[in-house]
Amino acid sequence: DAGVIQSPRHEVTEMGQEVTLRCKPISGHNSLFWYRQTMMRGLELLIYFNNNVPIDDSGMPEDRFSAKMPNASFSTLKIQPSEPRDSAVYFCASSFDPGLVGPYEQYFGPGTRLTVT
Amino acid sequence: KNQVEQSPQSLIILEGKNCTLQCNYTVSPFSNLRWYKQDTGRGPVSLTIMTFSENTKSNGRYTATLDADTKQSSLHITASQLSDSASYICVVSSMNNNAGNMLTFGGGTRLMVKP
Numbered sequence: 603d604a605g606v607i608q609s610p611r612h613e614v615t616e617m618g619q620e621v622t623l624r625c626k627p628i629s630g631h632n633s634l635f636w637y638r639q640t641m642m643r644g645l646e647l648l649i650y651f652n653n654n655v656p657i658d659d660s661g662m663p664e665d666r667f668s669a670k671m672p673n674a675s676f677s678t679l680k681i682q683p684s685e686p687r688d689s690a691v692y693f694c695a696s697s698f699d700p701g702l703v704g705p706y707e708q709y710f711g712p713g714t715r716l717t718v719t
Numbered sequence: 720k721n722q723v724e725q726s727p728q729s730l731i732i733l734e735g736k737n738c739t740l741q742c743n744y745t746v747s748p749f750s751n752l753r754w755y756k757q758d759t760g761r762g763p764v765s766l767t768i769m770t771f772s773e774n775t776k777s778n779g780r781y782t783a784t785l786d787a788d789t790k791q792s793s794l795h796i797t798a799s800q801l802s803d804s805a806s807y808i809c810v811v812s813s814m815n816n817n818a819g820n821m822l823t824f825g826g827g828t829r830l831m832v833k834p
Binding site: 645 | 750751761762763764765768769770808810812821822824825826827
């Protein structure tokens with residue numbers, strides 16, 4: 603398996619533009635997580651899905667952020683409109699986790715480095 | 720408030736030496752604790768996952784301990800190698816009756832192994 607695939611790997615955009623980050627989880631995994639990492643705040647969980655259903659989106663910063671998982675093999679994280687403070691590395695991770703973030707290993711993608719100018 | 724504190728923030732050791740990283744948490748109710756290794760420019764990689772009933776778990780030269788009474792965990796690295804240079808992140812999961820488990824992240828320890 604190719605592991606978790608994220609695209610693009612790097613994104614530079616101007617403030618106010620819409621940004622869409624994409625993730626393909628490992629085949630057979632039923633949980634998908636979106637994280638954000640910055641120097642100031644470290645790693646933060648934004649939202650996670652179980653069986654394509656959003657379970658906890660309490661980490662989503664504000665209404666400018668939205669995430670979808672239309673099927674088991676694809677998810678998007680959208681920021682509209684983007685702001686400079688959204689600059690960060692965004693990671694997607696997947697796992698097979700029937701217990702909703704139980705003791706099951708999460709596999710991270712390589713991340714998308716977003717720069718908003 | 721759920722919190723995870725890691726120490727030290729950074730550490731420099733010589734190749735071949737051992738080291739221990741600490742993780743103290745106030746997360747409740749506890750579900751599990753994870754240690755991740757994150758190389759620069761890459762996503763975190765899981766080292767160990769420990770539940771309440773486990774007090775020691777090893778993964779090669781990495782050994783994690785968990786004291787659920789004192790709410791402390793440690794990650795011990797034996798015979799360090801240059802490739803151990805990375806950030807190590809402690810993550811604690813707590814049970815949330817409303818929406819599965821919640822994750823609380825430590826700030827990480829940045830380890831540098833020098834030849």
